[in-house]
Amino acid sequence: MSAVEATAPEAVTGRPGAVAAPYDGGGRARGPGGVRRELRAVRVLWHREMVRLLRTKVQIVMGLVTPVMFLLVMGTGLESMGAVAGDAFAQFRGYLFPGVLVMATQAPALAVGLSVVMDRQTGMLRQAMVAPVRRVSLLLGLSLGGATCGAVYGALVLAISGAVGIAYHPLLLVALLEVAVIALLFTAGGMLAAVTIQRIQTFQVLMGLALMPLMFLSGAMFSPTGLPRWLGIVVHLNPLTYAVDAVRRTLPGELDMGGYAGSPQIVGWTPPVAVEVCFVAVLAVGMLVVAARRFSRRG
Amino acid sequence: MTAVADEFAVRTEDLGKVYGELPAVVGLDLSVPRGTTFGFLGPNGAGKTTTISMLCTLLRPTVGRAFVAGHDVVAEPHSVRERIGLVFQETTLDLDLTAEEGLRFHAELFGIPWRVSRPKVAALLELVDLTGSKDRPVREFSGGMRRRLEIARGLLTTPQVLFLDEPTTGLDPQTRTVIWEHLHELREQHGITLFLTTHHLEEAEHCDRIAIMDGGQVEVEGSPAELKAEVGHDTVVLRTGDDAAAVRVIAERFGLDAVSGPDGVRLRVADGAAFVPAFCAEAGVPVLSATVVPPSLDDVFLHHTGRTIRAERSGPLTVNDVGRRR
Structure with missing residues (x-):
């Protein structure tokens, strides 16, 4: 047995069980080629998501069924109640549209998080983690891919805006940009959960539990204006409230049910749309940074 | 480096x-x-x-x-x-x-x-x-x-x-x-x-x-x-006209323990290839066939760990495992 002499004791990094230090190899200067390589890795993972998106046409249709159901079935149903219940429901479909738009982006964005939980154990990500690139690049590529998929779903929902009486106006493109930022928020949330949670079942349950109340309490389905105080506080803490409100104020036409549904107010101040979008973007980036840290540390 | x-x-x-x-x-x-x-x-x-x-x-x-x-x-x-x-x-x-x-x-x-x-x-x-x-x-x-x-x-x-x-x-x-x-x-x-x-x-x-x-x-x-080579022992399987007599001869002339079984007489010996002709000369019973099997890695594993690797395996044996076992 051609054993080599044991190394000096001080070289031994004996810390039983501890995997605290980052084991990414990142953060080390590797010249300008290093940056290009990281960017290429980001692009590769984004590209991969695009290829997968285009290959799963059935999934796209399925992903759009729920939002369209909400819009056309629930929206139309509630609107028809306007005949007996008064004018309040008259423009409900228009009111519902921004929320449905946001809802449409969540499925594909979270699917990326789900794929991270799966792929890290047995899939392509396990292999990608041996590539000589930083893990933050892998995570960034996946997140941008997920956000783009979400934006594509959003674009498809925007395409049917005429059906709820919203004019095809250049402002729809601005709304699409906002939707892309919101999709990034969903992806970032999914990523953060994905790098924290090991079991795929836990991930799915948590996402289901978190998203339903977040959507309900975002002003997507009903206006926060008339809610009891305790529920109103939750609505104002919910980032999706500002996301939905930004989209609603951007889209052309009056979507506030004749002035009944107002924007969220922080101690009497109504944040402008730009501030709302920035808030969503900053939150998304923040969650991505935390996720990237956790991801790099796994080892 | x-x-x-x-x-x-x-x-x-x-x-x-x-x-x-x-x-x-x-x-x-x-x-x-x-x-x-x-x-x-x-x-x-x-x-x-x-x-x-x-x-x-x-x-x-x-x-x-x-x-x-x-x-x-x-x-x-x-x-x-x-x-x-x-x-x-x-x-x-x-x-x-x-x-x-x-x-x-x-x-x-x-x-x-x-x-x-x-x-x-x-x-x-x-x-x-x-x-x-x-x-x-x-x-x-x-x-x-x-x-x-x-x-x-x-x-x-x-x-x-x-x-x-x-x-x-x-x-x-x-x-x-x-x-x-x-x-x-x-x-x-x-x-x-x-x-x-x-x-x-x-x-x-x-x-x-x-x-x-x-x-x-x-x-x-x-x-x-x-x-x-470290394990050192070949397995020899002999088919003879009278297995009981063969076992006796092996014990008396070569001082080795042989076992008579359905597939013939089986024993372990350091150099199987040299043992077979020597046995044939001494046997006094007809030798129908002789097989010498060198030690396998399974024997090596057994030798070093005290158990066979197969006993530890979770998967079922494949045809290949059985067919190529020597």
């Missing part, structure tokens, strides 16, 4: 990994010369995969040091990753992509643009005989095709060391043979080092050197022939 490290594709010094309180790998000292095939043989849970994960920079060692292709796996993980290929125990292919797309993306992750990797991808697909299926989604591939594709992917970045964790588990005997033909070809043509783990004794026979691992420790290391 020092010249000493460079002679070896893989070198470890007192490498160890502890999970919580549980030591998975203890005091591993290995030196694998470049261009050789090195096999890690042991039952499930022996620490083989943990070792490979540490060498491939996926797992941080708890103690000790390891150098792969001359680079420290802890201090320079990127340098190591650029020089190794890795084929995991479980499939890590992207099932939604086609074979060619998967290889393309993998190369790009390693910083090789498509215009550079394209001819290499084509050549590798040809090598593993998947050119005709390159545009099919991997989801449709059989187990053998997936394995071959993974080996192709492992080679895409021109590694100096190719790590294979249980490369042929779950494959049928024909596919296993084909994959080994590929691996031998690779080593001869490109001089790469193969480092593999296996619990198939037949597979260990393909290696230049093997280390038998059990309970996180290397029990013994050497070439398959050396290890078998």
Whole structure:
């Protein structure tokens, strides 16, 4: 047995069980080629998501069924109640549209998080983690891919805006940009959960539990204006409230049910749309940074 | 890195990994010369995969040091990753992509643009005989095709060391043979080092050197022939006209214990080939046939760990296991 002499004791990094230090190899200067390589890795993972998106046409249709159901079935149903219940429901479909738009982006964005939980154990990500690139690049590529998929779903929902009486106006493109930022928020949330949670079942349950109340309490389905105080506080803490409100104020036409549904107010101040979008973007980036840290540390 | 490290594709010094309180790998000292095939043989849970994960920079060692292709796996993980290929125990292919797309993306992750990797991808697909299926989604591939594709992917970045964790588990005997033909070809043509783990004794026979691992420790290391010679005893099976008489003769003339069974008289002797003619001269009973079986790696494993590797295995025996057992 051609054993080599044991190394000096001080070289031994004996810390039983501890995997605290980052084991990414990142953060080390590797010249300008290093940056290009990281960017290429980001692009590769984004590209991969695009290829997968285009290959799963059935999934796209399925992903759009729920939002369209909400819009056309629930929206139309509630609107028809306007005949007996008064004018309040008259423009409900228009009111519902921004929320449905946001809802449409969540499925594909979270699917990326789900794929991270799966792929890290047995899939392509396990292999990608041996590539000589930083893990933050892998995570960034996946997140941008997920956000783009979400934006594509959003674009498809925007395409049917005429059906709820919203004019095809250049402002729809601005709304699409906002939707892309919101999709990034969903992806970032999914990523953060994905790098924290090991079991795929836990991930799915948590996402289901978190998203339903977040959507309900975002002003997507009903206006926060008339809610009891305790529920109103939750609505104002919910980032999706500002996301939905930004989209609603951007889209052309009056979507506030004749002035009944107002924007969220922080101690009497109504944040402008730009501030709302920035808030969503900053939150998304923040969650991505935390996720990237956790991801790099796994080892 | 020092010249000493460079002679070896893989070198470890007192490498160890502890999970919580549980030591998975203890005091591993290995030196694998470049261009050789090195096999890690042991039952499930022996620490083989943990070792490979540490060498491939996926797992941080708890103690000790390891150098792969001359680079420290802890201090320079990127340098190591650029020089190794890795084929995991479980499939890590992207099932939604086609074979060619998967290889393309993998190369790009390693910083090789498509215009550079394209001819290499084509050549590798040809090598593993998947050119005709390159545009099919991997989801449709059989187990053998997936394995071959993974080996192709492992080679895409021109590694100096190719790590294979249980490369042929779950494959049928024909596919296993084909994959080994590929691996031998690779080593001869490109001089790469193969480092593999296996619990198939037949597979260990393909290696230049093997280390038998059990309970996180290397029990013994050497070439398959050396290890078998160390165990030292051939098994001889004789079919005679009178088995009972043959057993008596063996006991009286050769001082050996023989057992009479349904397949004939069975005994263990240091040099079987010399024993058979000597016995025929002395026997006094008709000898119908004689079979000499050299010690197998299973015997080696038994010798060093006190149990057979087969008893430890979780998977069912395959036709190949039985058929090629000697």
